[in-house]
Amino acid sequence: MFRIKKLDIFIAKQFALLFVATFFICQFVLMMQFLWRYVDELIGKGLSLEVMAQFFWYMGLMLMPQAFPLAILLSSLIAFGNLGESSELTAIKAAGISLMQAFRSLIVIVTAIACISFFFQEVVGPKAFVSFRQLLISMKQKNPEVEIPEGIFYDGIPGSNLYVQKKDMDTGMLYGIMIYRMNSGYEDAAVILADSGRIQATAEKKHLLLTLYSGEWFENMRQSGLGVAATVPYRRETFSTKRIVLDFDGDFNMVEMGGISTDARAKGMGRILHDLDSIREFNDSVGHQFYHDAKRMTFDIPFIGKADSLKAVKEAMSDKTDIDSIYLKLAAAKKQQVVTIAANDVRMAMGDMEFKVDYSEALNREDRTHQMEAINKVTLSLSCLIFFFIGAPLGAIIRKGGLGVPVIISVLVFIIFYILDNTGMKMARDDNWTVWFGKLLGTAVLTPVAVFFTYKANNDSVVFNIDLYKSILMRMLGLRTKRNITRKEVIIEDPKYTMDARMLKNVDMEVRIYTEQHHLLRWPNPIKVFFRPGDDHEIETINEVLEMAIEDLSYTRNNYVLMKLNQYPVIATHAHTRPFRRKWLNTAIGLFLPTGIFFYIRMIRFRIRLYRDLQNILRVNKKLIPRAEQLGAGEKIEPTDDEFLL
Numbered sequence: 001m002f003r004i005k006k007l008d009i010f011i012a013k014q015f016a017l018l019f020v021a022t023f024f025i026c027q028f029v030l031m032m033q034f035l036w037r038y039v040d041e042l043i044g045k046g047l048s049l050e051v052m053a054q055f056f057w058y059m060g061l062m063l064m065p066q067a068f069p070l071a072i073l074l075s076s077l078i079a080f081g082n083l084g085e086s087s088e089l090t091a092i093k094a095a096g097i098s099l100m101q102a103f104r105s106l107i108v109i110v111t112a113i114a115c116i117s118f119f120f121q122e123v124v125g126p127k128a129f130v131s132f133r134q135l136l137i138s139m140k141q142k143n144p145e146v147e148i149p150e151g152i153f154y155d156g157i158p159g160s161n162l163y164v165q166k167k168d169m170d171t172g173m174l175y176g177i178m179i180y181r182m183n184s185g186y187e188d189a190a191v192i193l194a195d196s197g198r199i200q201a202t203a204e205k206k207h208l209l210l211t212l213y214s215g216e217w218f219e220n221m222r223q224s225g226l227g228v229a230a231t232v233p234y235r236r237e238t239f240s241t242k243r244i245v246l247d248f249d250g251d252f253n254m255v256e257m258g259g260i261s262t263d264a265r266a267k268g269m270g271r272i273l274h275d276l277d278s279i280r281e282f283n284d285s286v287g288h289q290f291y292h293d294a295k296r297m298t299f300d301i302p303f304i305g306k307a308d309s310l311k312a313v314k315e316a317m318s319d320k321t322d323i324d325s326i327y328l329k330l331a332a333a334k335k336q337q338v339v340t341i342a343a344n345d346v347r348m349a350m351g352d353m354e355f356k357v358d359y360s361e362a363l364n365r366e367d368r369t370h371q372m373e374a375i376n377k378v379t380l381s382l383s384c385l386i387f388f389f390i391g392a393p394l395g396a397i398i399r400k401g402g403l404g405v406p407v408i409i410s411v412l413v414f415i416i417f418y419i420l421d422n423t424g425m426k427m428a429r430d431d432n433w434t435v436w437f438g439k440l441l442g443t444a445v446l447t448p449v450a451v452f453f454t455y456k457a458n459n460d461s462v463v464f465n466i467d468l469y470k471s472i473l474m475r476m477l478g479l480r481t482k483r484n485i486t487r488k489e490v491i492i493e494d495p496k497y498t499m500d501a502r503m504l505k506n507v508d509m510e511v512r513i514y515t516e517q518h519h520l521l522r523w524p525n526p527i528k529v530f531f532r533p534g535d536d537h538e539i540e541t542i543n544e545v546l547e548m549a550i551e552d553l554s555y556t557r558n559n560y561v562l563m564k565l566n567q568y569p570v571i572a573t574h575a576h577t578r579p580f581r582r583k584w585l586n587t588a589i590g591l592f593l594p595t596g597i598f599f600y601i602r603m604i605r606f607r608i609r610l611y612r613d614l615q616n617i618l619r620v621n622k623k624l625i626p627r628a629e630q631l632g633a634g635e636k637i638e639p640t641d642d643e644f645l646l
Contacts, residue, residue: 007097008105014082015106018075026067026074031059038136047139054135061128065117069383070414072110076391077398077406084399099396099458106392107385114384121377122268133260148174148199157208157246172198177212190219194242208246215239264366264373272374279370283363290356361431368435372428375439382443383417389450393457417442480609483566485554495552497632501625503549508621510542511614520576520611526600529578530590536577539610543571546617558631564624569613575606 042055083089092102148154153161165176179192194215201208217237260266267275330338390413391406398405420442428438474481550565578586579599590596 007092007102011079011083011102012105012109015075015079015109018078019071022074022078023067023071026070027060027063030063030067030070031056034059034063042139051135051139054131055139058128058132058135061120061124062132065120065125065380068113068117069380069387069417070410072113072384073387073391073413074406074410076106076388077395077410078402080392080395081398081400081402081406082395084396089396089399093460099393100454103392106388110384110388114381117384118377118381121380126266126268129263130260130266133263133266137260153180160246172200174198177215179210190217192217192242192244210244210246212242212244213240215242217242264370267370267373269374269377272370276367276370276374279363279367283360283367286363287360290360364431365429368429368431371435372425372439375435379421379439379443383446386443386446386450387413389454390446393450393453396457397453413446417446420445481570483550483568483570485550485562485565487557487559487562488555491555491557493555494557495555497553497628499632500549500553501628501632503545504621504625504628507542507546507549508618508625510538510545511617514538514542515611515614520607523604524577524607526590526596529600529603530586530596535574539571539576540573543573546571553628556631558627560627561624561631564620564627567616567620569616571610571613572606576603576610579603 042052047055080089083092089102093099148162148164148167150164150166153163155161159181161180163176163178164174167174173196175196177192177194177197179190179194181190181192192212192215194212196214197210197212199208199210215238217235217239219235219237264272391410394409395406398409400406421439424433424438424441426438427433428435473479546568550568553561553565556562574581579589579602580586589599
């Protein structure tokens, strides 16, 4: 039976306070990032505080499910980092409580947050999205003097199309103006050209005052009398300054919902699944109709007689149609007309095909967006648990609290998830990947990471030991480590120099014998390397005796001996025979050719390195053995050239 303990309450309080603080921080950051996309819709609009409050309120409701996972990641990292830094986590483990037992209260809390996230996406999010989009479209239609783009026609003013080549945002001047006015239809269209101008809203926000400079006005004139339309030549007017009043309601008015409610983001899970059936049924019917249209598509061949037509039909039925023979019977002028008509038919067919392709892609994209939105509601809620099992174990491993290291790690993890999720979303939306693969990419990558960190933290394994990874990398690449033997601060007993000299002489003799018997500079047999055991016990024995002598001599007070000891190489005792100690791993590496070649070349490098190390041992022994014998006999030692350098 699950019982609430004081430890559960203590950890829950630590997490809850941090979660509330980090949630508002994450929500603020996401809202600011989201706000940059729509900053142009807000500046210079003269929007009231009520409208702005609605804008930020709906934005906040939409972004809350995205803020939950990031806040959980950051708060769990800080909470368990603080516990580890203050040694409270050590005391918890010393009391016999495992890390998973310490997690259990937070697992319940995070699961509840994940359910809340799903509720927001299912109920609150769709309503907030509809209201936000409706508000955003209404804001775009307010104060068109700010909205008029450069280089394209703007049709936001009723009855007019306005083109501006360039505009100055500081002064509000418009340059290179072209206006098409169609108050009475296209037949009575007026064209206005001006070098520059300015557009302003009137005080009552019901009209726009357009002031134009250095331009011309072209307009068709039509009159109707006695029921018969009479055409009057067009009117042309040149002006230096012209003021035009345009009808426009500049007050803030909410637009109709229109197609906003059909967006997948405006629907809950139940409605998405229901609409998916209708969308797929409609798409299938359109596809079948396009298929039947393609089967019925025919090209008319004019200028051929009835007999030739019957012959062409019969031959077509028997798959023996010879169009060339029919075409060659025509006159030269008819041939040219046939080619022209055929080219027009092909262009029409191509245009029809392109339209159907675009329409089919739009229908398929609607299907995919509904699937993606349904999957996103689940994965975004599930990411709360995934981020917790990344943040809490990492905090227990790193044992650093505060807003330093946890913030850096949280940002890195979230950036990785954001890149994977957005990449998968775009690839799935464009039908380059399947929907399931694209939307589950981020979750599939981070779930094993969460399992790995939880396992390592629960077993007190080392994850961020830089020295360990450095040592593994150096061994893999065959990089050498150097000895660093220094004078001991306290020496209780001097080395046994005579015994050490005998040990080094024994090593000297064994190295010479080994070098003669083993040809290290020859390429080894790959079969023996990967598929047979190959431990080199002779080198292991030589290295063991050498290390015993070095260990004993390291307690010397003689600087010359210390210098020579640091010249001894660190010997790799098995890397020159096979890549790994485990037989099955060597077999697997050998069967996979690319890695087998890499490790085979690596092993050859270690054989050459071993040969040089053995020669280096002989050179060092040649100078160190006599000095050890002199020190062991207590003789007076004359300084050598090396000692003068010291």
